[in-house]
Amino acid sequence: MVVSHVEVISREMVKPSSPTPHHLRNLKLSFLDQIAPPVYIPLIFFYKPELGNNIVRAQKSQSLKQSLSDTLTRFYPLAGRIKDDIFIDCNDAGVEYVEAQAHAQLSHVVENPNVEELKQYLPIGPFGTSAAMGEEALLAIQINSFDCGGLAIGLCISHTIADVSSLVTFTNAWAATARGAIENVINPSFELAFHFPPRDLLGFMPTTGITKEKIVTKRFVFDKMKLATLKESASSTIGSRVKDPTRVEAVSALIWSHLINVAKSKLSPKKIFVATHAVNLRSRMSPPLPDHALGNICRFTHALSMSEGHGTEFGDLLNKLSSAIRKIDSDYVKDLQIGDGCLDYLKVMIEIFSKREVEFCNFSSWWRFPVYEVDYGWGKPVWVGTTNFPFKNVTILMGTSCGEGIEAWINLLEDDMILLERDHKLLSLDAGKINA
Template identity: 40%
Template sequence: MTTAMEIGIIARQNIKPSSPTPTHLKTFKLSLLDQMVPPTYIPLLLFYPTSDHHRARQLKKSLSETLTRFYPFAGTIKDNAFIECNDNGACFIEAQVSCLLSHILNEPDHEVLKQLLPINFESPEEGRGCVLHVQANYFKCGAMAIGICLSHKIADAATLTTFIKTWAATASGIGDESVVVPLFNAVSMMPLKDISIAPPAVEIKQHKSVTKRFVFHSSKIAALKAKVTNNSVSAEVEHPTKVETLAALIWKCAMKASRANLGISTRPSALYQNVNIRSRVLPPVPNESIGNFVGSFIARTSEAETELHGLVAELRKGILQFCKNAKRVPLIEDISVILKPQIEAIGLLCRDDVDFYACTSWCRFQVYEAADFGWGKPMWVTSANPTCKNMVILLDTKDGDGIECLVRLTEEDMKVFVCDQELLAYASLNTSIFKTG
C-alpha cells in the first residue's frame, strides 16, 4: 500500500525570461490545430535520486534563460487565438514532501503522484494565468521530483520534449550545440481561423474510472511480436512495431472486459491513435517546430474480430492510409486529413453502441536522455493519469527497450482487465520503479 504523502509549499514565484521579448514578437498567433485543442495541460513528472536547494537555483536560472528562446511559454493565452507574450513568466513552485521517495515508487499510485504537479492539470480554469507551470518537490531522503504542466494550446509531447532538452542543456552548461533553437512556424502551415471561442466541449457520460500501470519488458515484447508475426497471413504486419503490438493487446483485452461485463460476445469497437505528423506530411516539419503537430487515425474491428494479429493489421492499415493521405498535398492546402478523424472521434464518443478507446504514445521522444540537467538522467519519467475512461498512454522505460502503459478504464472493466491471463502473460502490474529497466 502506498504511503500517505503530504505536500507543503515553501516558495512560489514567476520566472521571467532573462531578456525581454522584442516588441515585434509580443503577439504569437496560434495555428489552426492549436485552436482545436481543448484548454488543458500536458503533465510530466521527472524523478531524480538526489537533490539540494542549489539545484533549485540552477533550475530557475536556466529556466529564465530558456524562456528567452521559448518566449511564448512566458506569456498568457488570449481568446483561443493568440498568446500575449508579456513576459509574465512561468509559475515556479518549491514544495517539501513528507515521505521518502522509495515509499511511493515501490508501488506507484498515479492518484497520489499527481500531487507532485504544480496545478490540477484536469482543470483548465486553475492554470489559466500561465502557459507553463513547474514544481520542484524535495523528499525527506534528498530526492527530487520535477512536475511540469505545459499548456496543450501551444505544445504537444514532442514540443514538451524539445523544451525540456533545451532547458536541461542550458542548466548543465554542456554547450550551445546541444541547445535546440525552436521554430515557431506552425501558423504558416496551418493558418489561424476565425475561432474566437474555444471549440464546444462534447458532453460525455461520466463513469467512475481507474488507472493502472503495466510494464512490458523487452523480452516479453519480443515474444508478443513473434506471436503476431507467426499468426499473421498479411505481409503488412510482418514486422509489427512495439507500439502497434502493445496497443493491439491492450485493445483486445479491454474489449474482452467490456463485453464480459455487458454479457455479450460481439460489439463494434474502435481505437483512436494519435500520430506525430512532423515527418509524415508534405513538406516535412522539422522536429524543432513548436506547436500541435498531431494527427490521428481510427482503427476499427468487426463485431467479432478480436484476434491479436487482426487488430495489429487494422492499426497498420490505419497508419499507412494516414501517411498516404498526409503526403498527398501540402498541409496548408488541405488540412482535412488531420481534422476528419478528430470530428469522427467526437461522434464515436457520443455513441453508446460502440466501445471507443484512445491511445497516445510518448515512445521515441527520448525524454530520459533529454532531461539531464547536469546531475544525471531521471530514474523515472511518467505522465499523470489519463483524464478519461478508455485511454492509454505508452512511455519508454529507462533502458529504452521496455514500455510502460497507463491504462484507464471504468472500475467494472478494470476488475476484469487486470485478471486477463493473456495480458498478464506479457505485462507486469505496477512493477516497482526500482525493478523497471
C-alpha cells in the same frame, strides 16, 4: 488510499531573463492548436540523491530558476498568455514555479508508485483549469525535494500550445542550460501557423473529454523480452499481415484486443470498436519538420472493428491499426493543410462518440521521446512518469529507463479495470518494474 506528503513552500512567476522583442509579441495559434483539447499535459521526472555531492537545495533551486529564466528567452511563447483563442500574447508574464518538500523516500515512490498520489508532484491539476480560456500560465513547474535528497520535477504545459514532443524539447533545453551545455540548446521553431493557418472553426469547440465517472489507472510494464515475444506472436498469428510491427503497434493492438474482451464480457450493446492513435506529423510531412518544431504537430488516426463475427482477434486488430497509422503520410498532411475535411470529420466523430453502440479505445505514444536524457547536472532521471487521466479508455505508452521497454498507463472505468485485472494472459506480460 491517497497519502498526502508534499508540502508547498513557495509559489512565484519566473519570467524570461531578456524581454521578448516587440516584433515577436504576437504569435498566431495554428489550426492544430485551435482544435487541441483545453487541458495541460503532465510529466514528472524523478532524480535519485547524488552520492558525494553536497549541493544544497537552495543552490539547486537558484540554478533551476536562473536556467529556466534563460531558457524562456528562447521559448518565449511559453511565458505568454493566450488571447481571444487565436494568438499568444508573448508578454513575458512568466511561468508558474512552485517549490515543495516531499516528506517521503524517493525510492518508495519510484519502486511502488501509487498513480493517484503522483498528482502531488504537479504544480496544478492538469485536467481542471484550462490555460486556453483565460489568464492562466501556459507552463507550470513544481520542484519537489525529498527528505532523502532526491528530486521530482513536475511539469504541466497547456495542450493548446504544445504536444508532448514540444514539452520534452523544452525540458531538455532547460536541463542543458542548467548544466552549462549551451552548445546543446537548440533554437525552437514557432512557425506552425505558417504550415497550418488558423481557421474559422464554424462552431466547433474542442472539449476535454473528462468523465465524471470514477477512473482507475494501472501501469503495465512490457520489458524487452516480453516485447520480443509479443512481436514474434504478432508476426506469426493467424490473420496477421504485418510481418514486422513496431513495438507500439503490437502493444496497442494487444491492449485493444483485451479492452474489447472487457466490453464483450459486460454483455453491453456495443457493436463497433474504434481505436484512435495519436501520430506525430513532424517526420511525415514533406519536407519534414524538425523535432524542435513546437506546437500540436500530431493527429489521431482511427481503426474500426465490428464485434459481430470475426475481426476482433489480435492479428486482425493489428492489421487494422497498423494500416490506419500508415495512412498518416505526406498526402494526408497536405489535405489537412488545405481542406476543411478535418473539421467535418471531427464533428462526425463526436456524433459517433455519443452513440451507445460505439466503444472507443484511445492511445497516445510518448515512447522514444528523449525523456531519460533530461540531465540538469546531477544525472539522468531514474524514472519518468505521468499521472492518472480522467478519461475513459485512454492508454499512454511511455518508455522505460533502459530504453527497451514500454510502460502502458491504462485508464478505465473502475468496473472495467476490475475485469481487466482478471485477464491472466495480459497480466502474464507485465514485468511490473520501472527498469524493465
